[in-house]
Amino acid sequence: MRWFWIDRFEEFVRGRSAVAVKNVSLAEEHLHDHFPGAALMPNSLVVEGMAQTAGLLVADAIEYNRRVVLAKVAAAEFHFDAVPGDCLRYRAEILDLKPAGSLTRVSSHIGDRIQGEAELFFAHLEPGEGVPRLFEPDELLRWLDQMHIYDIGRDQAGQPLARPDW
Amino acid sequence: MPPRDEIFEKVRNALVDALGVDEDDVKPDATMVGDLGAESIDFLDIVFRLEKAFGIKIPRGELFPEDVLSSSEFVNNGKVNAAGIAALKSRMPFADLAKFEANPSVQNFANTLTVEDMVRYVQSKLAA
Numbered sequence: 001m002r003w004f005w006i007d008r009f010e011e012f013v014r015g016r017s018a019v020a021v022k023n024v025s026l027a028e029e030h031l032h033d034h035f036p037g038a039a040l041m042p043n044s045l046v047v048e049g050m051a052q053t054a055g056l057l058v059a060d061a062i063e064y065n066r067r068v069v070l071a072k073v074a075a076a077e078f079h080f081d082a083v084p085g086d087c088l089r090y091r092a093e094i095l096d097l098k099p100a101g102s103l104t105r106v107s108s109h110i111g112d113r114i115q116g117e118a119e120l121f122f123a124h125l126e127p128g129e130g131v132p133r134l135f136e137p138d139e140l141l142r143w144l145d146q147m148h149i150y151d152i153g154r155d156q157a158g159q160p161l162a163r164p165d166w
Numbered sequence: 167m168p169p170r171d172e173i174f175e176k177v178r179n180a181l182v183d184a185l186g187v188d189e190d191d192v193k194p195d196a197t198m199v200g201d202l203g204a205e206s207i208d209f210l211d212i213v214f215r216l217e218k219a220f221g222i223k224i225p226r227g228e229l230f231p232e233d234v235l236s237s238s239e240f241v242n243n244g245k246v247n248a249a250g251i252a253a254l255k256s257r258m259p260f261a262d263l264a265k266f267e268a269n270p271s272v273q274n275f276a277n278t279l280t281v282e283d284m285v286r287y288v289q290s291k292l293a294a
Contacts (some may be wrong), residue, residue: 071207071210071211072207072208073181074183074186074211075186096217096218097212098214100210100226101210101211101214103211103214121207121210121211121214123207123210123237145232
């Protein structure tokens, strides 16, 4: 089992921005105890969903050549709780991207309300910099397919993204 | 070049955003690691923010010369040797290394860089 905290992408513009959806359901076991009778999604998991949205956006931009690791959560702020039945939309944009790291801004929306906001900083590590291989290529590609990246993804000129031949 | 106070203010904003510290804590003599709690990943974040704030390019290792501090050529038994001190001085003309030189243990280096060093570094980049 992998740690999936987004359900699919709705928008994906290579190197620029993305929107991913997370449906919160009472079928998720962790909500049964958090809290009994008053289930709410922990904001730490909202941050994880934000990081998966922005992290894939960054990893795609650098062609998955380095290991993109969430290094810092800066300036995170949450305005209200997400509860079962809510549909979260994570909007991510790349503020700055360099070989060694990237700075992104992500906001979480429920309907037309902003549920939370954060700046997420990713380190891009070379193999051998202390982080094991995060994904097997075929497993990563299955995840990207599941996320619909190559169905809805576009480059900045509006052209569809080519599915890599790994 | 903008006046020193203006540079200090932008450096302070970058450090407040990157380190989550209070504006009042960012004093010129505050050390980056000891007083402000910067960790190694924060230096990358700070580099991003300074580059954006001032429109400068900061090559990797210029602001925080981790390659010198981890080199067996420049470090013996946890202490930076004379060649290492010379390398640091040449790489970091903006930093006041006098205190570090008196006890050049690698661990001490973390408490060497100050906010004022950051300001001087930016000044040197803007003057270049």
